[in-house]
Amino acid sequence: MERPTSRREFLLAAGGAAAGMGLVSIIAVEPARATPATMQEAIRKTVGSARVDAGRVKLELPPLSENGNAVPLTVSVESPMSEADHVKAIHLFTEKNPQPEVVTFRLGPRAGRARVATRIRLADTQTVVAICELSDGSFWSDRADVVVTLAACIEEV
């Protein structure tokens, strides 16, 4: 006859099951998505070995977004936009979207003003980074944290 399970055995089994479930859930929440590390890698790829300082560029995003499928944003850079001193490019990156790159804008002195607006997708509450490249070869960045209540990219069709 099978003897009743002792308290010790029960706890061991339960602990094992819980640990197993924990492991499973860790694996389950590991789909294809960028991490802060992959974002850093993508930024490195874009700027090369140059130093990126905070400042000069301003990234404007709503701090709270109800719909991650279309988040309006504006990037502007303090620049005279002259032949000698202008913004060459503005790059946007995200931390937790499936892919860290969002968009690259290329502009020049004929833009007159370094200010661009668009709408992006955000898969999660995360940090968005804007990096601008000036004509003198320097890079400047700004970041904004956004809380997203309805995430993009995850729904089934």
Add this chain to the structure above:
Amino acid sequence: MVANALVNVPAQARPGEIIEIKTLISHAMETGYRRTQLGALIPRDIVRQFVCAYNGTEVFRAELHPAIAANPFIAFSTIATESGTLTFHWTGDNGFSVTESAAIVVG
């Protein structure tokens, strides 16, 4: 499918004036990360590039990735130098290519 492009350019401007241009193109921007209920990955189909030229000279360009929302909206500015035509060209996956133009009178 005929893609709908919408551009907003002022009809008139003074020489040297900075004008704002707003563009919108109808496109689903399928990310390539979504799945059907059966688990099959839906292939990527996005607009990858947008170029604006002022009388044939490129003044603005954007390289898009799947994180740009459906029906990509891009607003930027340029200096009104001379009367002429602004052309807008979107290209993307599966041979997507749309050109739109707008006339501007400067003076």
